[in-house]
Amino acid sequence: MKLLIVFVLAITLVHAEANCRTSVIALNDPHCGELPTCYFNGKNKQAVENESCRRGENGQTGFFFIKKGKCPTDKPACSHIL
Incomplete structure (x- = not known):
């Protein structure tokens, strides 16, 4: 029974981590996402x-560096994913 509970919790945590956030904080602190062919401000x-x-x-490939x-x-902007 304990093993089943641990398994269900592990699956739930993995599923929760797989979803991207739908909103972000409004703090203005510019950061750059970088790929070999483009940048994202x-x-x-x-x-x-x-x-x-x-x-x-x-x-698509996630950013290699932030x-x-x-x-x-020196590179074009990456396409924005909605």
């Missing part, structure tokens, strides 16, 4: 992490 780190998660859910500050301009 986000209002804050949480916004960039959420965009990276949604990219993964849509079968850095504080605005993105450089």
